[in-house]
Amino acid sequence: METNLTFSTAFHPQTDGQSEIVIQKLEDLIRACTLDFSESWDVKLPLVEFTYNNSYQASIEMDPYEVLYGRKCRSPIHLDDVGKRTKIGPDIVEQPAEAIKRIRDRMRTALSRKKSYADSHRRELNFELCDHVFLKVAPMKGVMRFGRKGKLGPRYIGPFEIMEKIGALAYGLALPPQLSAVHNVFHISALRKYISNHVLRYETIHLVPE
Numbered sequence: 001m002e003t004n005l006t007f008s009t010a011f012h013p014q015t016d017g018q019s020e021i022v023i024q025k026l027e028d029l030i031r032a033c034t035l036d037f038s039e040s041w042d043v044k045l046p047l048v049e050f051t052y053n054n055s056y057q058a059s060i061e062m063d064p065y066e067v068l069y070g071r072k073c074r075s076p077i078h079l080d081d082v083g084k085r086t087k088i089g090p091d092i093v094e095q096p097a098e099a100i101k102r103i104r105d106r107m108r109t110a111l112s113r114k115k116s117y118a119d120s121h122r123r124e125l126n127f128e129l130c131d132h133v134f135l136k137v138a139p140m141k142g143v144m145r146f147g148r149k150g151k152l153g154p155r156y157i158g159p160f161e162i163m164e165k166i167g168a169l170a171y172g173l174a175l176p177p178q179l180s181a182v183h184n185v186f187h188i189s190a191l192r193k194y195i196s197n198h199v200l201r202y203e204t205i206h207l208v209p210e
Helices: 013-036 041-053 064-069 090-120
Strands: 132-136 156-166 170-174 185-187 191-193
Touching: 013 041, 041 064, 132 170
Parallel strands: none
Antiparallel strands: 132 156, 132 191, 156 170, 170 185
């Protein structure tokens, strides 16, 4: 499927968006399972797997089960149905290859559409070494970082000096000792440029009478 490994930074799912979306969906399914079956939710995990594998995926326009096996899954209510074999001989070999090509084209189209949407809402940022930036406290909804929480809590802390530039989208910051337990590399989307507000010096103006 032409998979390329891209290293990501914390709270930044864009570099591995496909995996992040899958994880989010599985979390939602497991969360619902724990609410309905609080004491035996782990026994229901096969049903969670079955539900996800037979859920329609808009990006590939089919469900994961059909991608893997080349046919629709037979659910328990259809176990008594007997279908006819429609593919024999070379067609059995050619069908998966055609399906992989079709899925690959659909994924490229979906990725291009998502990238265009994301780029239209993205701000162009660029920082240099020794610049000072503010750091976002909660990069994602429901995530607490640095022990800060609450709607009235600060959204950014800092400013901190940029000590290192890692690639084109990540920076290493000089964090204070109280944040020594926090990894000091952050994605550019979690940073905001700090503009100093120093008081300008002024010189006394002497008025000369005419």
